[in-house]
Amino acid sequence: MAGTDLPLRVVLAKLGLDGHDRGIKVVARILRDAGMEVIYLGLRQTTDSIVAAAEQEDADAIGLSMHNAGHMTLGPNMVKALRDAELEIPVIIGGIVPDDDVQPLLDAGIAAVLGPGASAEEVAQTVRDAVSAAV
Amino acid sequence: MDDATGAPRHLPDPDDPQYQAWREAYEAAKLRAVPWETMSGVPVEPIYGDGPYPGQYPYTRGVYPSMYRSRLWTMRMFAGFGTAEDTNARFHDLLRAGGTGLSTAFDMPTLMGRDSDSPWSTGEVGRAGVAVDTMADMEDLYAGIDLGGVSTSMTVSGPAAIVLAMYIGVAEKNGVERSKLAGTIQTDIFKEYQAQKEYIYPPRPSVRVITDMIRFTSAEMPRWHPISISGYHIREAGSTAAQELAFTLANGFAYVEAAMAAGVDVDDFAGRLSFFFNSHSDFFEEIGKFRAARRIWARWMKERYGAKAERSLLCRFHTQTAGVSLTAQQPEINIARVAIQALAGALGGTQSLHTDSYDEALALPTDDAARIALRTQQIVAHETGAGSVIDPLGGAPYVEWMTDEMERQAEAVFAHLDDLGNGSILEGVYAGIENGYFVGEIADAAYRFEREVNSGRRIVVGVNEFTDGDDGDQEILRIDQAVEDYQLKRLEDTKNRRDGEAVASALAAVTAAAEDPTVNVMPPILEAVKAYATLEEVVKAMEQVFGTYVEKAII
Numbered sequence: 222m223a224g225t226d227l228p229l230r231v232v233l234a235k236l237g238l239d240g241h242d243r244g245i246k247v248v249a250r251i252l253r254d255a256g257m258e259v260i261y262l263g264l265r266q267t268t269d270s271i272v273a274a275a276e277q278e279d280a281d282a283i284g285l286s287m288h289n290a291g292h293m294t295l296g297p298n299m300v301k302a303l304r305d306a307e308l309e310i311p312v313i314i315g316g317i318v319p320d321d322d323v324q325p326l327l328d329a330g331i332a333a334v335l336g337p338g339a340s341a342e343e344v345a346q347t348v349r350d351a352v353s354a355a356v
Numbered sequence: 357m358d359d360a361t362g363a364p365r366h367l368p369d370p371d372d373p374q375y376q377a378w379r380e381a382y383e384a385a386k387l388r389a390v391p392w393e394t395m396s397g398v399p400v401e402p403i404y405g406d407g408p409y410p411g412q413y414p415y416t417r418g419v420y421p422s423m424y425r426s427r428l429w430t431m432r433m434f435a436g437f438g439t440a441e442d443t444n445a446r447f448h449d450l451l452r453a454g455g456t457g458l459s460t461a462f463d464m465p466t467l468m469g470r471d472s473d474s475p476w477s478t479g480e481v482g483r484a485g486v487a488v489d490t491m492a493d494m495e496d497l498y499a500g501i502d503l504g505g506v507s508t509s510m511t512v513s514g515p516a517a518i519v520l521a522m523y524i525g526v527a528e529k530n531g532v533e534r535s536k537l538a539g540t541i542q543t544d545i546f547k548e549y550q551a552q553k554e555y556i557y558p559p560r561p562s563v564r565v566i567t568d569m570i571r572f573t574s575a576e577m578p579r580w581h582p583i584s585i586s587g588y589h590i591r592e593a594g595s596t597a598a599q600e601l602a603f604t605l606a607n608g609f610a611y612v613e614a615a616m617a618a619g620v621d622v623d624d625f626a627g628r629l630s631f632f633f634n635s636h637s638d639f640f641e642e643i644g645k646f647r648a649a650r651r652i653w654a655r656w657m658k659e660r661y662g663a664k665a666e667r668s669l670l671c672r673f674h675t676q677t678a679g680v681s682l683t684a685q686q687p688e689i690n691i692a693r694v695a696i697q698a699l700a701g702a703l704g705g706t707q708s709l710h711t712d713s714y715d716e717a718l719a720l721p722t723d724d725a726a727r728i729a730l731r732t733q734q735i736v737a738h739e740t741g742a743g744s745v746i747d748p749l750g751g752a753p754y755v756e757w758m759t760d761e762m763e764r765q766a767e768a769v770f771a772h773l774d775d776l777g778n779g780s781i782l783e784g785v786y787a788g789i790e791n792g793y794f795v796g797e798i799a800d801a802a803y804r805f806e807r808e809v810n811s812g813r814r815i816v817v818g819v820n821e822f823t824d825g826d827d828g829d830q831e832i833l834r835i836d837q838a839v840e841d842y843q844l845k846r847l848e849d850t851k852n853r854r855d856g857e858a859v860a861s862a863l864a865a866v867t868a869a870a871e872d873p874t875v876n877v878m879p880p881i882l883e884a885v886k887a888y889a890t891l892e893e894v895v896k897a898m899e900q901v902f903g904t905y906v907e908k909a910i911i
Contacts, residue, residue, distance in 0.1 A: 238464040238476055240553030243594045243680075246799045247806045249911040263909025264553055265476075289464050290719065290835060294479030317684075319718055319832050337684045337717055338819045341810045 229352055232280040234262040234271050236287070236295050244316060244337075245286035248344055252284075255345035268295075268302035275303070275310050281352045282332075287316040292326065300330035311351040315339070366404050366751070378409035378421055385422035392425070392744055400744050405751030410705075414654040416647050416759065417747040418705045419670040424743035429701075430708035431733055432509060432674065436461030436485035437720050438839045439846075440496035443486040447501060449723070453730060457539075459509040459710065460497070461485035462519070467554045469515040469895035472843045482839035484720065485511075489847045490888045494522040495529070504532040508539035509584070509674070514556040516543040517565050518894045520582075521882040540581040540630055540674075543569065546607040546785055547586050550794035551593035553907065556895060559786055561870075561902035565877055566611065567618040572878035574625045582625075583611060584632045584674065590794075591634035592680045594802020597645045598762055600634060602769035603794060605652055606781055609770075612661055613782040626657060627667030635697040635704070636678040642697070643749055644758030646704025649673065652763055675701035676710040682717040686818040686825040690714035691728060698733045702742040703749055709733055719832040792910050799911070847890070854888040862887045863897040870901040 233249055235242060242264060249259045260278050262271065275283055285299060292314055299312050311332035318326070323334045332351035335344060368375040382402060393399045402425050403409055403417075410418030420426070433455050435446040447458050463485040465477035471489045472481045481487050488494060498508075503526070512519045520541050524534045545562040548555040555562065566583065573582040587604030595603065608629060615625055631649065635642050653671035657663040677697035682690045691714045701709050711729040713721030721729070737743055749755045770781065776793075777784025788794050808814035815821045862884035869875040877898070884894050 237478075238468045238470065238480055240464075242553060243592070243799075243802050246911055247594075247803055250803050251806075253911070259911065261909050261911050264907060288484075289480055290483040291464075291479035294837075298479075317718065319834075320830075338816075340820075341806075 229257045229281045229348065230260065230278055231257050231282045231284055231348060232260045232262060232271065232275050232278055233284045233286070234266040234274070235264045236266050236268065236271065236285050236299060237289070237291055238265065239287060239289040239291065240264055241288035241316075242286070244288070245284070248284060248286070248315060251341045251344050252348060255341070257345070257348065268299050271299065272302050272306045272308065275308060276306065280310055282348050282355075283310055283312045284348070285312060285314050287314055287318065290317070292316070292318055293322060296326050296331050297329040304330075309355060311355040313347060313351055315344075367401065368403060368405065368407070368409070372407060374407035374409060374412065378403070378407065378412060381411055381421035382425075385420075385426050387422060387425050388427070394741060394744075400741075402744075403746050404748070410746045413658070413669065414651040415670060416651040417750045419650060419672055419707075423705060423746040424702075424737075425746065428737050428743055429706050430457045430507070431455055431730060431737075432457040432459045432708045432710055433726060433730055434459040434461050434509075434511065434676070434710050435726070436463075437833065438482045438486065438835055439842055440486055440488070440493045441499075442482075442839075444497055444499050444501075446723075446726075447498075450726075450730070451501075451506075453727065454734070455730060457507045457509065457708065458501070460511060462510075462512050463487045464554075466519075466891060467512055467514060469518070469556045469891055471890045471892040472840065472847050474892060479840075481843050483835050487839075487843045488519065488522070489843070489890050489892075490850045491522045491525045491885045492850045492888060493846070494519075494526045498523075498526055502532075503527045503530065504536040506538075508537075510539070510541045513542045513544050513548050513552075514554050514562075515891055515895055516541050517569050517878060517881055518885060518891055520569065521878065521885045524882060525886045534577050536579070537577055538579040540584045542586060542632070543583040544586045544607065546610060546789070547589050547604070549789040549905070549907070550590060550603060550607075551595070551798060552589040555905045557899065557902040558905045559789055561898075563611075563614050564873060565898070567614050567620070568876045568878055570611075570615050570625050571618065571620060572876055573628070574620060581628045581630045584630050585611065586632040588632050588634045588676055590798065591636065591678065593798050594680075594805065595798045596801050597636065597638070597641050598765035599769070599797060599801060601645050601649055601652075601762055602766035604631060604633070605649065605656070605766060606770055606773050606785060608653065609656060609660070609781040610785040612657070613780060616661070617782075622657075622661050622663045623665040623668050626661075626663050627665055627670070630707075631671055631673035633673050633675050633706075634678050635675045635701040635706075637681050637693055637697060639696060639700050640754055640758055641762075642700040643704045643755055644762045646673070646675075646701070646706065647747075647750075647755070647759040648762035648766065650705070651759070652766055672707045674708040674710070675704070675706040677701070677712045679712050679716055682712060682714065683816065683818050684717040685823065687714050687718060687830055689818055689825075690717070691732065694729060695732050695736065698736045699740065699742060702736050703747075705747060715830060715832060718830060719834070722831055722833045724831075792908065795907075795910055850888055851890070858887045859884070859889045859893070863889055863893055866894055866897040867900055870898040
């Protein structure tokens, strides 16, 4: 957990049918290079499978990658599933999210949104900040 | 200048028999009625430099003798969003605006063989393409379009056999015979395991369905291209240009081996295989890649697979500009990227071209952005002179060297796959999917690129340099949630109207065909979709036999 010497544990997943996995694989390597432990669940995950993995892996943060314009439905669904499971784990969305959608996603409980072109430093720092803010 | 005569050099040698043969073929071709001169009135020849000339083996300089002098590339704009009616309206707009072929994008549930009412589809119906659940949706999608008079491209691979059956069903319902249908369906399942990840069944049963489709279209649909072997998505997933070239052509060889193993004569189908490449921003590398693709395909088809018909040797391809090169930062500057990539496609000798819209790093294109994209390639076609001279960069030392280098790198990959498959590229491709070779190579290349951009070693304008500019409020296309609700209602209505018993027995016939490898699955699929069985019902009828594919999660 944050504040200790243990590395942050981040669960990354593609939620739903979207198969665009270039971005999430790059993010996985960026976070790993930044000293975090990355658990990549792969494609075609459900909110249930992500909740189960996050619980089992004692995740500090969850990263979802979305390129199919489904974020306004799936993002809030993910937050709800975590709340239902009484897990307080920040969810970060990366991918193609129009500017106008960012605030509604934050209002719905998403911790942060990373757009295309975010640098490696921004990606890692966003995860660290989201974890700090959640503690 | 030529020292002796003072005349400009670089014209072909008129005594060269290769040139004379080309000239004869060129003279026989019907040409467009435009002046063959520059903007300043300088008359230009159709070809410069040395042979082999266009239309001559190994076709490095072009697949046809007269290329764009006879016919410009097809300006095929990809469209699909929301309901079938929405996409149909976009099709009519594009045809009116001078588009000459239709290209259909399907939504993610459709690509994955899921119906709109599947729990998996929540939030994704009609978002990234059009939703198709039953043949009724296909009827709306192509309403008012003479399917005997257009060529249609459908970008779908996992459930391609079912979507093709729906298209045939719609045409026949409108009185157009299947033999009159012209177009292409993507069907390329190998690149799904390697890059795009929209697969349903494991590789071997998928290839069995594809060989059934090849057999069916070979026998009954002479104008149909049953497979478009696609490097586009491999490149978008992060590969290099040479990997895109190598993996794509290797996949092509694998399909050829599969069809030949199923007893189809190579010349009965190879002429209707077509390719789909990416056109990225490194201009000369792209042109070298396109030229190398033609040469490699011709050599392998002739020397390794013993193709005799000339058409079997021709690597004809569609090109799309690189979606992945588009930036969300200062999106208007993407218009410049698209123009350069489109020009590379034209100078590389593409048969058709889709130009991306500048707003696609943000969302699906708006009508305005799609119009600008079409206009961009019309400028390339009509204002730059790119359509006047065939392979105008052929003979340039850098371009010839790059062509050779692309070929060299691709041959190294083929040797590796041949080795993996013990002398079979098909088995090599299966093995490379199984052991993570393709996904690993692509992910490594993608990460290398990101690190270069991140370190500033590679400049991406507007992203890590020249970042002053208004990212502004960009108008984007939004798909209303109402689309999903509408589609669910439409699916329910269709299910209520159909004959349930007819559907059940048609689906049972599909399963029975899947169980028997000697039976072609296409005819029972066609019967099932005509009875308005849904896409997912047909998928599941075969899934019972074939199982599903789950990818190992490799970073």
